[in-house]
Amino acid sequence: MGRKVLVLAEVKDGNLRNVSYEAIAAAKTVSEGGEVVGVLLGESVRNLAEGLIHYGADRVVVVENDKLSNYSSDGFSQAFIAVVNEEDPEAIIFGHTSLGKDLSPKVASKQDAGLISDVIDVEVAGDNVVFTRPIYSGKAFEKKIVTDGIIFATVRPNNIAPLDKDESRSGDVSTLEVEIKDLRTIIKEVVRKASEGVDLSEAKVVVAGGRGVKSADGFKPLQELADVLGGAVGASRGACDAGFCDYSLQIGQTGKVVTPDLYIACGISGAIQHLAGMSNSKVIVAINKDPEANIFKVADYGIVGDLFEVVPLLTEEFKKLKV
Ligand code: FAD
Numbered sequence: 001m002g003r004k005v006l007v008l009a010e011v012k013d014g015n016l017r018n019v020s021y022e023a024i025a026a027a028k029t030v031s032e033g034g035e036v037v038g039v040l041l042g043e044s045v046r047n048l049a050e051g052l053i054h055y056g057a058d059r060v061v062v063v064e065n066d067k068l069s070n071y072s073s074d075g076f077s078q079a080f081i082a083v084v085n086e087e088d089p090e091a092i093i094f095g096h097t098s099l100g101k102d103l104s105p106k107v108a109s110k111q112d113a114g115l116i117s118d119v120i121d122v123e124v125a126g127d128n129v130v131f132t133r134p135i136y137s138g139k140a141f142e143k144k145i146v147t148d149g150i151i152f153a154t155v156r157p158n159n160i161a162p163l164d165k166d167e168s169r170s171g172d173v174s175t176l177e178v179e180i181k182d183l184r185t186i187i188k189e190v191v192r193k194a195s196e197g198v199d200l201s202e203a204k205v206v207v208a209g210g211r212g213v214k215s216a217d218g219f220k221p222l223q224e225l226a227d228v229l230g231g232a233v234g235a236s237r238g239a240c241d242a243g244f245c246d247y248s249l250q251i252g253q254t255g256k257v258v259t260p261d262l263y264i265a266c267g268i269s270g271a272i273q274h275l276a277g278m279s280n281s282k283v284i285v286a287i288n289k290d291p292e293a294n295i296f297k298v299a300d301y302g303i304v305g306d307l308f309e310v311v312p313l314l315t316e317e318f319k320k321l322k323v
Contacts, residue, residue: 002034003090003151008080008103009038009052009060010095016048018202019095019155021055021162026122026155027093028056028163030129037061037087041079043069049173056163059172061087067180070187071099075180077106082178084111091129091151097201100154108152115152116144120159120259120280137253137276157202158259159280198232200249205231206260208251208278211238212267212288212307219245221311222266228318234258234278236268252277264314266307270295287311 005027009020020038027036038052038060049060063079080103084092092107094100096118108115120141121132128145131153135142146152200206207226209219219233226233234256235249251258253276263281268274270286270293278284279298286299287307296302303310 003031004035004037004087005031005091005093006037006039006084006087006089007052007057007093008095008100009040009048010097010099011040011042011045011048012199016051017095017097017199018162019097019100019157020052022157022160023093023095023155024052024056025163026119026153026160027091029122029124030091030093030151030153032124032129034090035059037089039063039080039083041068041076046173046175053169053171053173054165054167056166056169057171059174062173062175063178064175065178065180067183070190072183072185072187073102073106074183074185076103077110078180079178080107081110083176086176089150091153094152094154096154096156104152104154108150111150111152113150113152114146115154116146117154118257119153119155122153122155122160134280137272138279156257156259158204158261198226198230200232200234200251201256201258203232203258204260205229205262205264206234206251206258206278206281207231207264207266207311208234208236208268209239209244209266209307210236210268210274211242211244213239213244214267216244218308221308221315225264225311225315225318228315228322229262231260231262236271236274238268238271265295265299266311268295269293270298 007023007027010017035058038057040062094104116131119131207222234251235245240247240250253273259280261282264285266287284299285301286295287303291304
């Protein structure tokens, strides 16, 4: 008994993304006592292997190649499929990130396998590994099992708790040489658009603004609150459409899906398309001057008031707690 499970680790700015540790935790459950193998792809990533082992990987396979310095579907799929062919795993777990969403179906189709995407929980029940995922924009949940072939899944960031870090753990780190050929796209330069700082999709705290924020300048108090809480700023589509902020901040059905520990919605009415991207947050606080606003229906705590008065007060109070 026990499965061999591959986990694609994601690297951002030279560091492992949190979702990599969460994927390892999911893989541990799926492995049922088998082996969890972390996979690192990049130009110079070997130094990160130990981190994966400290969070539960039993060993790590590294593919280093200058053609993997930036993500491309072509390059990463060639490298990852080479690892899959070498390792012959029974299950593969990705993060449900832009990268994971792009790469996982490509790899799964090459293995003639299905894919369970956007998983928020995994458990073993009898002979089955059961994956839970939201459907109908988070209004219901379905449980899925794989009856045949390789198990493929992507796990939504911030839902599956990583294992405790254990620096005494050790494991083998091996290198696989892969020739990357015929790249159809070559990334010359990456120009960052989103704000620096905490990654919105992985943030533990999100302070989001809507049309009620009224202008780009209106986002400043929200950024200050997010900074004090170590969080990220997000937005409704209403705010993005109005030109107050970049579309990379949009949360919702056609934006990012976030599940932070704390979501503070400021001047957001709570349209169903917005709720689709945040209603699974652990604690929701809504600030809105309209007591009838729909956002209060999903909020754990509601503050009826002007966000330009309430947000700075919250920032001051949280600053006091930090001292
Ligand atoms: P509004 O609905 O205009 O709400 C503004 C709120 O601010 C009001 O409740 C008001 O009471 C409050 N307010 C005003 N001033 C203050 C103040 N000073 N203090 C406190 N409160 C104040 N929307 C998304 O967000 N994400 C999506 O991904 C998305 N996808 C969509 C996809 C489709 C196909 C469609 C049709 C729509 C989509 N929308 C999406 C748009 C969605 O329907 C709403 O139009 C949008 O979410 C409204 O944004 P809002 O809440 O910021 O603005």
